[in-house]
Amino acid sequence: MINVVEVPDPASVRDAFELGLILPVPAPEKNCLVTEPRDGDRVQRLTATAVDFKHGGRTAYRSRKIKIDLFITDARFALACSKFDKGGGWNFWGGGSALALDVAFNSVSKARAALRSRGKMLVGQLRYPWVHRVGSSSKKGRASGDQLALDASAGPNGAMRLILTLPKNIEAAFVASEIAQRAARFRLASEEVDGAVRGTLEALTSAAPLLADSPDSAEFRFFDLPRPKIVGEASARLAPRGMGAGA
Numbered sequence: 001m002i003n004v005v006e007v008p009d010p011a012s013v014r015d016a017f018e019l020g021l022i023l024p025v026p027a028p029e030k031n032c033l034v035t036e037p038r039d040g041d042r043v044q045r046l047t048a049t050a051v052d053f054k055h056g057g058r059t060a061y062r063s064r065k066i067k068i069d070l071f072i073t074d075a076r077f078a079l080a081c082s083k084f085d086k087g088g089g090w091n092f093w094g095g096g097s098a099l100a101l102d103v104a105f106n107s108v109s110k111a112r113a114a115l116r117s118r119g120k121m122l123v124g125q126l127r128y129p130w131v132h133r134v135g136s137s138s139k140k141g142r143a144s145g146d147q148l149a150l151d152a153s154a155g156p157n158g159a160m161r162l163i164l165t166l167p168k169n170i171e172a173a174f175v176a177s178e179i180a181q182r183a184a185r186f187r188l189a190s191e192e193v194d195g196a197v198r199g200t201l202e203a204l205t206s207a208a209p210l211l212a213d214s215p216d217s218a219e220f221r222f223f224d225l226p227r228p229k230i231v232g233e234a235s236a237r238l239a240p241r242g243m244g245a246g247a
Helices: 102-113 172-190 195-204
Strands: 002-008 044-055 058-072 076-081 117-127 133-137 147-153 159-165 221-224
Touching: 044 076, 058 172, 133 172, 147 172, 172 195, 172 221
Parallel strands: none
Antiparallel strands: 002 117, 044 058, 044 159, 058 076, 076 117, 133 147, 133 221, 147 159
């Protein structure tokens, strides 16, 4: 879901969608990403002050007191950070340059290898078919802001959780509900679902924020999205009907 990648020279990028199937394509500007047509024109941008990424129950990357830009689009939740902690406690298999998604990531990295580089950026994304749960915890009882959590899976023993700490003026419960709504709409438009799965997704299109029952509660409150896809190239290509695979 996250990794440090090369920032390509814009002139060398021919197909941002193909390059960004697993990880988004960084833009030359600070904390920016190259957008895709399926992102739509209602991109919401906010910031985070810390990131914690767990893979298989273990911390793979953690960084505090940084500025990360977050993007909520019609097709994905994404992040970008130009000034990141290059130590950062990387614990990926093979080090910080090799994300544990094996074949899927390797195919993308080969395509990126031909690009002319303009530095590095910490980037990440969850395409909406991958989202298993999205939740929030209250800032009450903590010195820092609310936290936003997103769960996905890369297969057996590949559970992943991304936790982002938000500024004190942003309520994570409202951010989580916005992501749940957009994820549900995208899946209804791009997948053949029926029965209970369709009913759950339809209900989530108008999901209200899950506010804490107690002002002292710091537990995560989650929206569950039924039958999520495994992180990979095939699921990354899902698109709303009428929109091409590269759109």
